[in-house]
Amino acid sequence: MQNFQLSLDSIFLRAEQFYPDKTVYTGGPAPAKLTYGEWADRTRRLGGVLDTLGISADGRVGTFAWNSGRHLELYFAAPCTGRVLHTLNIRLFPDQVVYIANHAEDEVVFVDRSLLGLFLPLLDRLPLLRHIVVMDDLPAGADRLEVPDDPRFHDYEVLLAAAEPVEFHVEDENQAAAMCYTSGTTGNPKGVVYSHRSTWLHSIGVLTNAGIGLDETDTVMPVVPMFHANAWGLAHAAPMAGASLVFPGPDMTPQGILKLLQEQEVTLSAGVPTIWQGVLPLLDGVELPKLRRIPCGGSAVPLALSEAFREKLGRPILQAWGMTETSPVATASHVPARNRDLAEDEQAHLRSRQGLPLPGVQVRIVEPGSITPLPWDDEATGELQVCGPWIAAEYYQPDEPVQLTTEDGWMKTGDVAAIDRFGSVRLVDRTKDLVKSGGEWISSVELENLLMAHPDVKEAAVIGVRHPKWDERPLACVVLQEGATVTGDEILEYLRPQVAKWWLPDAVEFIDEVPKTSVGKFSKKDLRTRFADYHLEE
């Protein structure tokens, strides 16, 4: 067989050669639409820009940007010229951004002009940065933060106009293509390096119907940020498939997202549950006949949310599970053919599982701390471990040594799951979020799922709080729908018939909002801090 390297230039070439008329649309206050043909030409020029700027052959190219067509240019120009794309999370604390950019040794950062205000204060603490390229995403006449009078600053379009398009070539599929840091839900973000090979394989895995199943008939809108685990692979999979792309740009409001879904006739759109929770109240009387698939993950998709989408739009949410460490898509929760005759509520329960691994990925659950597999009976729970061609083996230069991989080559996810006899994963909780009550585990995820099915509950997060007798007991932190008046006791009464007696939370606290992480997940770390001194009676 030919020694053909699985590298991103071949994905780029597909979009350029076969789909030059497909489009890349960026929303926001200064909307822009390019054809893939135009995009490809710009991307080749951007490769020339990286050469002109003197970025090292394998240098890290940082981005500090919204989802946009320009961001997609960077997604390919950096790796296809041998460099490494590094997408910085614009919502992290300044200290974290500084730490990460220095840790990755970014030589250049491409910053959206609308984000300069966030970025400039960090500049003094980024000594390795040789260039800052500003991408002007503001409409004509808008207020613009001035670009400092500093020779390191450049304008994206000016550079592009002056550059020559380059030929792309990647020698070795195992070369680094990109890096991402984890979301920082449980602690400091950790770096993961993706190879061309892993990204190529992840992309084609995403294209299969066992994955996300997109193809050239689709118009794909990744609402999930391009700095959050590569926009779940959609920014690579769409060009590979020849699907048009729609990016929200800086407007991440529910209204803005809904407008794009409608106006751009999006067929497939992906985001974390918080995004769809935000869009949900706007859906009354709205029809989105083109929208055929709504992938969602990053945290558990509440059954009630998916069902609400099914009721309002006729299409439920497609849950997927993954991690920055798994490229990220590892499982997807399609209702298996054998179950499609089940009643709708039973199918909804199946959809609330994390589902089956994509082709290429293998799963097991083990007794925590061991490599002894547990049975697939949907009862036994243990640490979920995965292996496959797009699963990380290690973190990028961790500050403290982390043993990500077991002695027999599987990745430890830190998630706890059960697996049914057909291999469908049901995530019980993160190890760190399990409530450990009297030596037994209580799944915060399951309790939240039940709580969020209550009509008066908008959001709910369950954390463990110290208990004199049981070590830890669950506390339900509940955000009510506007105008709702239900009491804590009523909520507990509602739960009581649905859970084992000892799973019932000891208390309900009403809060204004569940704190969110940089990518919109429930931040239980923050909740635990807030309720650190919570006092429970024996």
Added chain:
Amino acid sequence: MQNFQLSLDSIFLRAEQFYPDKTVYTGGPAPAKLTYGEWADRTRRLGGVLDTLGISADGRVGTFAWNSGRHLELYFAAPCTGRVLHTLNIRLFPDQVVYIANHAEDEVVFVDRSLLGLFLPLLDRLPLLRHIVVMDDLPAGADRLEVPDDPRFHDYEVLLAAAEPVEFHVEDENQAAAMCYTSGTTGNPKGVVYSHRSTWLHSIGVLTNAGIGLDETDTVMPVVPMFHANAWGLAHAAPMAGASLVFPGPDMTPQGILKLLQEQEVTLSAGVPTIWQGVLPLLDGVELPKLRRIPCGGSAVPLALSEAFREKLGRPILQAWGMTETSPVATASHVPARNRDLAEDEQAHLRSRQGLPLPGVQVRIVEPGSITPLPWDDEATGELQVCGPWIAAEYYQPDEPVQLTTEDGWMKTGDVAAIDRFGSVRLVDRTKDLVKSGGEWISSVELENLLMAHPDVKEAAVIGVRHPKWDERPLACVVLQEGATVTGDEILEYLRPQVAKWWLPDAVEFIDEVPKTSVGKFSKKDLRTRFADYHLEE
């Protein structure tokens, strides 16, 4: 990233773990149905059998068999224990089978009992063969050819019952998994060796919607033989997808195939045009509501055939192009999204193209004998060249040196094609079949397509015959529909308005049947021999 090998054991494991209830059905006089669970157990035992028989660690395991569940067991047991599956073409001339089995150095051959009559006469000329395992595919009470009293002979089921299941493990994805010889349409078959990696990638390519797009909701019937380019990858792709499989066994009659399509509720079935041409007359009044996709290739799919399927069943044929050397699926001819509003006859023309490369495959056309790319304007024609992770670099120990690969790493296909501006391939002809008239080319494929659209024409093949002035001129060899009375002149009159004047065949010869190759393609080699002395006037 993890150093995960793309090997067939991971495909096997998917079927075993996630789809144990999906089925493998074998038709014919002794039908049999297994679940994937049972199949997987048998396949693991078969691995044990290969050990017990003492087959070398990388020994070639020959098969001489119909499409069947047992054949599928061999498809995985051989490569997943490190051996190399070698599927012998049961329809070749005895001399060719002997040559190929010796050339591949097969240590064991698994023979269907119904094929013993073909196989036994070869035995004395296969000195390397250490074992012959007979797979009894005959019904109870049927006449059975006696198995020779020779210690090298074994019964498949006896061996399996005595064997222990083994663990599968493949060290290196670049290891050989299987080998096939080409169909021998243009000369002696040539061997191609597939690696685990190439087969794995081909399988997942086939799963995408740009490929064949099968998934776990499908019931897949490969009518294309398992000895013909790996049944076009379906015997690997279906277990990877979790799709049930239906094999025709020894009954390859149109009636038998139609019966299976109906009774087994097949959703996807693939075969060469001859197969579907045979099934077509049976389709009147037949409904096949489950059949959603009919992949077809190996030779050009006549537009009239595809349209007849669309008219009768509501679904046209999906044309695909490939070669034994390309694993084989390289392109597939889905009507692009941008063209789905076209009139049906225009879409039919698009479907008569060979279509777009699968993700991973790249195409170009070049000036024959050079590596200079020609434009993609659908006008320029040149040799089609391909590259990708499942494209062969060389033949297996060819008797005479063959330069399959260009100096810059592309495979020379020996096919002539045009490419349109969106990368869709239109095959003009095989280089060897082009009619060279006065220094210009005439496409035999295009003439045949037009001829076969004539209502009275059942089959038509066009070959070049010697001409005193023009070197070669086209001769149309036509098989009429039963009872038809059209004359040669009438056929030429029918063609005249549809082709350039100098493309019009010089003569029409009526024949009883177009000779076919071992896999059901038109054998122009045989026609050329038959009409070698054909006399054309100046």
